[in-house]
Amino acid sequence: MRSFNGFSDIYLLFLGLKIAFKSHFNSIMGQRKLFFINQYKPNMENKLFEEFGPVTKEQWIQQAIADLKGKDFTTHLVSKTAGGLEIMPFYTEEDLETLAFLEAYHNKIHPPSEIPGLSPRIWSNVFHVGIEDQNKGNALILDALQNGCDALVLEVSGKEDFNQLLKGVELPYIQIFLVLSSGSPSVVLAPFLDWFGRKDWGSDQLQGGVLWDGMTRLFHEESEMEVISQELAMLIDKLEPFPAFKACCIDFSCYHEAGATAIQELKFGFASIVELLDHLGKAGVPAQKVFEKAMLRFSVGSDYFEEISKIRAGRIFFQSLGELYQVEVLPENIQVFCQTSNWTKSRMDVYTNMLRNTTEAMSAILGGCNVLWVRPHDEVLSGPDSFSRRMARNISNILREESYLDKVLDPVAGSYFIENLTGILLDRTKESLENVEASGGWWKLYKDQLIQEEVKSTRKKRQSDILELQKSKIGANKYQLKEEKAKFTLSEKVEELPWQLFAGRETDLLESKNETVA
Known part of the structure; x- marks a missing residue:
């Protein structure tokens, strides 16, 4: 046996x-x-629910009013976003009757992958490097790329040694985005392009783009419209041989970080590109080239559903704007770069910022970002350490590998709520943009300091709401740690001139009140 x-x-x-x-x-x-x-x-002719007749939205509203026992429906059940958009307590199929056009944009987030086996939904996980020491920067880059990141954001001045900084980095397999320091962007970019040209890589293997918006830079450095137009024309010309590398961005994040609402972000962002397109057209630069070489850059805040809708509306409006200039822009070919918000972060109980980063990253992904930069939660203090950098890059990894947000290309497509909020944002953006044009355009509003005044007014209101407890913020004005006050020292205030528009944070006024002298 x-x-x-x-x-x-x-x-x-x-x-x-x-x-x-x-x-x-x-x-x-x-x-x-x-x-x-x-x-x-079973007799399939027998309908199990035939005794229940269809219910209209108005009937649901009337039932809600009856349940409220005389209380006002709008006051008690209709909420508002920071930008004043009314949010109904529920939505039905009836609300989609005027939004059928949105179906054309469903699942148009990016082209299908040419690599077999990849999930339907793809986005790049960004690691940011502010370069001070080339050797240290290279070590941080390699560590990030070996631990889940597949895109880089580099702050460059034109003096970098890219042989050392990007030693061991295979650019054809990742995306790289460059933040250019002050000065001529073409001059600052030249050393990088020279370095890339000496490599044995094809021009189509450089992927990413330049995070440069000459219009929003005007809030920090005074210049003239003709100069901005010339600089962008030179960038487009220099980068024309690189089809997968964008030459500029429409920087909506500048307005967001200064305290603007979603409507203001979209309004001023698109007004700026209209202004630029008109000037470039007069200089002989075809609109086609601008649309091909531009990407959208958003900061994503904590209003979960509005931020999803904001990103979707941005993609749709950019495509529609192309049609006005007789340029065919495929929605899935629009590059959307998203970063978690600095405006929403607090120096008080900074670990709560990780929760904010998570919901903001989810909004970015569901909204249709192609590139996601999760900023470290302690960036608002002295700067990120190894722990916070790891937490930041792993949020994107967890949402992909454990929350499975990569398994469905466009999971919010057809949502009654999201579709309606997207439609409202599109309508309000179109209306606001028409008002900007009727007032003389972006450049005139900038020179008259009307853009700055409007955003600063919104910023002050939103910061005051936090200070006066009109809005709750966990760890800041709600459930604050008892020992938190002792951590603060008097911070240096930077004067903001009337023509300038600096980034701020929602909790600035509250933190100023709690600051103590070291």
Whole structure:
């Protein structure tokens, strides 16, 4: 008689029993299936819910009013976003009747992957490097790329040694985005392009773009419209041989970080590109080239659903704007760069910022970002450390690998709520943009300091709401740590001139009140 020979024999015995059990089980279930088919033949003409008639949205509203027992429906159930958009307590299919055009944009976030086996939804996980020490920067880059990141944001001045900084980095397999320091962007970019040209890589293998918006830079450095137009024309010309590398961005994040609402972001962002397109057209630069070489850059705040809708509205409006200039822009070819907000972060109980980063990253992904930069939660203090950098890059990894946000290309497509909020944002953006144009355009509003005044007014209101407890912020004005006040020292205030528009944070006024002298 043959004896068992360790694990392999046990495994074969188990496999045999499993096959025998499965065969017996299928035989029994087959007999039961025949029994049920013969004994139960449902009459498909009988509708189980025919006694329940269809209910209109108005009937639901009337039922809600009855349940409120005389209380006002709008006051108690209709909420508002920071920008004043009314949010109904529920939405139905009736609300989509005027939004059928949005179906054309469903699942148009990016082209299908040419690599077999990849998930339907793809986005790049960004690591940011502010370069001070080339060797240290290179070590941080390699560590990030080996631990889940596949895109870089580099702050460059034109003096970098890219042989050292990007040593061991295979650019054809990642995306790289460059933040250019002050000065001529073409001059600052030249050393990078020279370095890339000496490599054995094809021009189509440089992927990413330049995070440069000459219009929003005017809030920090005074210049003239003609100069901005010339600089962008030179960038487009220099980068024309690189089809996968964008030459500029429409920087909506500048307005967001200064305290603007979603409507103000979209309004001023698109007004700026209209202004630029008009000037470039006069200089002989075709609109086609601008649309091909531009990307959208958003900061994503904590208003979960509004931020999803904001990003979707941005993609749709950019495509529609192209049609006005007789340029065919495919929605799935629009590059959307998203970063978690600095405006929403607090120096008080900074670990709550990780929660904000997570919801903001989810909004970015569901809204349709192609590139996601999760900023470290302690960036608002002295700067990120190894722990906060790891937490930041892992948020994107977790949302992909554990929350499975990569398994469905466009999970919010067709949502009654999201579609309606997107439609409202599109309508309000169009209306606001028409008002800007009727007032003389972006450049005139900038020179008259009307853009700055409007955003600063919104900023002050939103910061005051936090200070006066009109809005709750966990860890800041709600459930604050008792020992938190002792951590603050008097921070240096930077004077903001009337023509300038600096980034701020929602909790600035509250933190100023709590600051103590070191």
